Amino acid sequence: MGLVLVMLAIVSGLCTFAILTGLTPITPTPQVVITLLSINGAIVAAMALMIGWQVLYLLKARRHGVPGASLHTRIVASLSLFAAVPAVIVALFAAVTLDRGLDTWFSERTQSIVDSAITVAESYLSEQGDIARNDIEAIANGIAQQKSVFENDRNLFLRRLATISALRSLTAAYLINQSNKRIEASVTANRRVTFESPSDEMFRRAAKGELVVEGPINRNLIRAIVKLKNFDNHFLYVYRSVNPEVIQQLAKARAEKAEYDKLLGQRTGLQLTFALMYSGVMFVFLLAAIWLGMWFADRLVEPIVNLVGAARRVSTGQLDVKVDVRKGAGDLANLGSTFNRMTEQLQTQRDELVATNHQLDERRRFSEAVLSGVSAGVIGLDPHGVITLTNRSALRLLSIDRATLTGKTLPSALPQMEPLYRKACDSPSGNAQGQLDIRVGSQERNFVVRVTTERSNEDEHGYVVTFDDITELVSAQRNSAWADIARRIAHEIKNPLTPIQLSAERLRRKYSKEIKSDPKVFDQCTETIIRQVGDIGRMVDEFSSFARMPSAVLETNNLATVVREAMILQKASLPEVEFTSEFPEGRIEADFDRRLITQAVINLVKNALEAIEARQEAGDDNGAHIKVAVSHHDDKVQIDIADNGIGLPKENRGRLVEPYMTTREKGTGLGLAIVKRIMEEHDGRLELHDAPAEFEGGKGAMVRLLFPRKAKTNLADVSAAEEKPKVKA
Incomplete structure (x- = not known):
């Protein structure tokens, strides 16, 4: 279309x-x-x-x-x-x-030429008209004197009129009587000249005595008429011929002038x-x-x-795209053919890459399966120390997500491991090993870390970092060692304590009345011996209690009730301390050893009181406040004990749960160690935190006990099951 x-x-x-x-x-x-x-x-x-x-x-x-x-x-x-x-x-x-x-x-020159042609012709006609005017005037004057001849001898009058007309080169001359509209006399130069009557206007003007001359209109003749004197109502009417070519040129010039003016308009x-x-x-x-x-x-x-x-489709991954190549399209056809070859090569290369990636994925999944089954943490590093691989155990042990580690350098992500990594880089063998304390969340954990390099002939090769959490192992070893020491101390110290105490009491009873010089000093000394022996005895009892920690007998109880009962005794004995509690509505059923949990709560409350006293001794007497909260989350129960005491140190906080590790002058360092042993018996854990912000503005400390609601093995049920066959027997 x-x-x-x-x-x-x-x-x-x-x-x-x-x-x-x-x-x-x-x-x-x-x-x-x-x-x-x-x-x-x-x-x-x-x-x-x-x-x-x-x-x-x-x-x-x-x-x-x-x-x-x-x-x-x-x-x-x-x-x-x-x-x-x-x-x-x-x-x-x-x-x-x-x-x-x-x-x-339409220029002025052209207009002047056109106007000049008309002017020349009109000037010629005007000249002929003037001649005719003069001739008719002269003839009229002569005829006016010939009236008697006109009336008496017409032939003579006609001859004279013909002579005068010939002398004046007139074409024709007529004597007209207007009264009867008759030609009284006429003279013509030749027979072809015909008479054309003057118009009424010419008669009217001539009757007034005017000599009327009229230019050529349809013929090449100039006409003139005048009234004769001495005649009654007679007029002389003459013709003078002009050059016909002049008339034709004048008509043509006028027509062209009219056309010219028309075009100009x-x-x-x-x-x-x-x-x-x-x-x-x-x-x-x-x-x-x-x-x-x-x-x-x-x-x-x-x-x-x-x-x-096609390129856009290729960018979306459709490498099987082809473009139609038109024959005879020249360079565009070559471009289309080149594009088709390129897509074919890209598709072939992609298929090869997909196959290779499939193989790599299979190997990677195999490696991940192997690494996921390893309890130790594994981190892979490229030659520049950037983390490229982490297994599940590494993320679990460090309590961190994969995105936080992957793509970062080992020194920036885990600065605690940087010394061992540098040592491995500087070592000819490329290996380094050591124990590191790393903070995981709010706890200090002890790790054994080994850095090794991959075996490769290339100048640049990566490293593998393996590590394992040995916190519990080290703690168990220390607890075992301290328990053995505690048994020895309790045995070696407790034996002489009784004789010393008995001897001091006997000395006071027997010699207090006999000593006359300074008896007050004697009483003070014996009282000090007895009191210090009592303190040492209580310390030995704690050693014995730590060394002979009994196994927990797990029974289903209401945890809220047990903790509430443990708090009643403390509230009664410490009226100056503000105790607040937070318990959920209803029962919190859990499997635990009632006696050991009570002991753990009492120990933590005592530690809280000692922390408050330490703050008050430092000059900050802002009141004593202890808060105990019990809650449950999914399959675990939780006991939080917070105080507004002096708080916990930031450094080596994790070692406070080790035996004989204390920051107070009078402490034995066994309170938290015993509580930790109790949590281990319940397959739980002990956590040390700063006081939450909503409690006393975040001043003080908070200890959290966390253990499962349902025990993996209920020892009480096992004992009952063992006793049933005996009853039947």
């Missing part, structure tokens, strides 16, 4: 040009011009609508990001500009040329008509050129658009 319209537009434009330039037999009349303008206008409007629709489609496609739309728009704009600029330049040049040409046609309309016709033809060819440019752009951009669309 578009091609047909363009061909029709071109044919219409050529026909219009041919008609206007006179190359066809069709005369460019106003009706023809209007018809041509209408046809060209309709074609221009149809082509403008067609091109406008295509332009809107292009702009819409560009706005929606259709592949190639932007390039298509730029090419169409460039081709349209290349077509429009020359057309506009030619239009301006034609308009200027037409205006200059019209200026030449139509100059603006002529320019407007030319502009409309030229604009119509110009727009026809211009829009045809634009449409052809758009058609060419479509043909040019189509392979590029196909390449862009």
Whole structure:
């Protein structure tokens, strides 16, 4: 449809040009011009609508990001500009040329030439009229004296009139009686001269005494009429012939002058008509050129658009994309063939990479399966010390997620391991081993760490860091050693304590009355011996209790009730201390040893009191406050005991649970160690924290006991099961 319209537009434009330039037999009349303008206008409007629709489609496609739309728009704009600029330049040049040409046609010089031709002819006629005027006046004066001859001898009068007419070169002379409208006398130069009656206007003017001269109208004759004196209502009417060529030239000059004046008046309309016709033809060819440019752009951009669309599909992973290669498309065909070869190679390489990655994934999954089954933590490092691999045990032991470690260097992620890593890097063997204390959450954990390098012939090779948490093992070893020491101390010290105490009491009873000099000092000394022996005895009892920690007998009890009962005794004995508690509604059933949990709560309350006393001794007497809270979370129960005492140290906080490790002058260092042993018996753990912010503004410490609600093995049930067969027996 578009091609047909363009061909029709071109044919219409050529026909219009041919008609206007006179190359066809069709005369460019106003009706023809209007018809041509209408046809060209309709074609221009149809082509403008067609091109406008295509332009809107292009702009819409560009706005929606259709592949190639932007390039298509730029090419169409460039081709349209290349077509429009020359057309506009030619239009301006034609308009200027037409205006200059019209200026030449209608210049003052040309007008002067046209006017001069008419003036010359009119001057000749005016001269002949003056001659005729003089002749008729002279003849009229002569005839006025010949009235008697006219009346008595007409022949003589006619001869005299003929002689005078011949002398004056008159073509004809007539003596007319207006009363009876009759010619009284007539003289003609030849027989071809015919009489033409004067008009009534000429008679009227002549009757008034005016000599009337009338120039040539339809014939090459100048007519003149005058009333004769001494005659009754008689008029002399004469003809004088002039050169007929002058009359013809004058008529032609007047006609051309009229045509010239007409064209001069139509100059603006002529320019407007030319502009409309030229604009119509110009727009026809211009829009045809634009449409052809758009058609060419479509043909040019189509392979590029196909390449862009295929490239986008390739970017999404569709490597099986092919573009149609058109024969004879030149460089674009070569580009399409090259693109197809590239996609084939990419697909082949991707298939190979997928197969290789599949193998690597299988190996990685195998390695991860092996590493996930290892209880020790494993961290893989690249040659630059960046963490590339971590197993589940490493994340569990460090209580950290994989994203926090992967991609970071070992010194930045785990600065505690940096010395061993540097040592391994500097060592010829590439190995280093040692024990490190690392804070995990709020606890200090003890790890054995080993750094080894992979065996490789390359200059750059990575490292493997393996580590394991030996906190419990070290604690168990220390507890075992301290328990053995405690038994020895209790045995060696407790034996002499009784004789010492008995001897001191006997000395006080027997000699207190006999000593006369300074008996007060004697009583003080014996009292001090007895009191210190008692203190040592209690310390030995604690040693014995730690060394002979009994196994927990787990029974199902209400934990809230047990803790509440343990607090009653403390509240009664310490009225100056503010005790607050937080227990959930209902029962908290759990499997635990009632006696050991009570002992653990009492020990923690005593530690809290000692911390408060230490704060008060330091000069901060802000009151004593202890809070006990019991809660349960899923399958675990929790006891929190917080105080507003002096708080816990930041450094070596984890070692406070070791035997004989204390920060107080009077402490034995066995309170927290015993509580930790009790938690171990319940398969739980002891946690040391700072006081929460909502409690006394975060001042003080909080100890947390956390153990399962249901024991893995209920020792009481096992004992009962063992006793049943005996009963039957």
